[in-house]
Amino acid sequence: MPSKSADKRYTKEHEWVSLDGDIVTVGITDHAQEQLGDVVFVELPELSRQVVAGEACAVVESVKAASDIFAPLTGKVVETNSEIIDDPALVNSDAEGEGWFFRLEIDDTAAFEALLDEDAYNEYLETLD
């Protein structure tokens, strides 16, 4: 389990979101990488792209299948992680750390607060099996 953090939230699409000022970092959860299996390819959004919460804006492909990554919040893409382009296996080995996908500048931190906290996400995971 990742360490508990007040500044980290989750989505039912199995993404994690951490907040620093008005910048959020987005990645997929450890549960998600485990379900996907070996990640072999990642496609990230272009810098400066405006994304709306719920919009598909990145792709992760494992040996098994392709999955969309959705913008968890509305905002502007300000940074993407080129490390996972070169070494997609980072998404498996450190999904909630070095394997992050992109950073968004958001206007509305209240929307961040409204995402699932760690307990709520873990409860959600338990409903899945």
Next chain:
Amino acid sequence: MIENALPDDPAPKPLKRTPLDAWHRRLGARMVGFAGYAMPVQYDLTGDLAARCRGGVMAEHLHCRSLAALFDVSHMGQAMLTGATAAAALERLVPGDMLGLKPGRQRYSLFTNEAGGILDDLMVANLGNDRLFIVVNASRKDDDFTHLSANPSAGVQLAVIEDRALLALQGPAAAAVMGRLAPDAAALPFLGVGAIDIGDIPCLVSRSGYTGEDGFEISVPADRAEAFADRLLAEQEVAPAGLGARDSLRLEAGLCLYGNDIDELTSPVEAGLTWVIGKRRRVAWDFPGAAVIRDQLEAGTYTRLRVGIRPAGRAPARALADIVADDGTEAGVITSGGFSPTLNAPIAMGYVRRNLATDGTSLSVMVRGKPLPAVVAPLPFVPHRYVR
């Protein structure tokens, strides 16, 4: 498409179970529905086995290419065709030379329809004493056995085998492993077959497989399947592998998956499988679809060919992706595609117009609405390592 290579649905309740179902679950298999069966797609291995192979599609695949992988393929259909004229009876449904299949030998073949399409692909083994052992695809077995029964031949009986599991031991260490258990089985030549006791378990063993590696397929009594699988796992080189690795291995080997790469609307000529048509059969032209297939071969009345495709970059192009020629016209469609663990790159197979089927032809595959540069590549992607 009959089915996708890797349906990702978790196994729902009414799925049939193979004799190794509990064995898979004990080993940490992730079970999925495939052709009506709960099957392991990959394993989360623990303990000693995890030290051999970390589990997961990629590791299981690479383990098969480096040592030996054990697959449960009990979902496939097994049957015995018995009678003095069994080979002649089968020849009425397939284009292969079955009369010329010697005892102790196995051969790949196809059930064809009158339109020259492929109803299924199958392995046929001559066990001697007027017995042909056949193995067909899980997704097609009910139809295949109905097809065989609907074309009866005096003195020939079809017995569907429901009480045997089918395992595949594949990889460069498979023969050494088999040699410790059953020297007679390890001594089989490529596409050799025999009824051989392994320990005290009566098996049908063939030197064949679906990975491009040397290996064996072993039919064992269902109630001995677990003991047999455990006996193989006791050998240090062996790790279990699921359907995920089976699919990526066969794709690297350029082998067709029925329902994806071949189906009732593809002919053996288009699929590059004309070699299955026996020499004698090409004189007599007396198999289902022979007129259409003869016309394709002699007059060139076909428009597309199965080819290997290597997309540039790392993004896999998967089944049903459109292929576009460099002049912007439609070129064809991907029928199987994924990521090659051996090449660390995406690979695919598909059908393209004949004038685009030459190795090295550049084209594009449409992935998420965008054209991705790709090139026609020779099959197999990874050289076969069958014993000769």
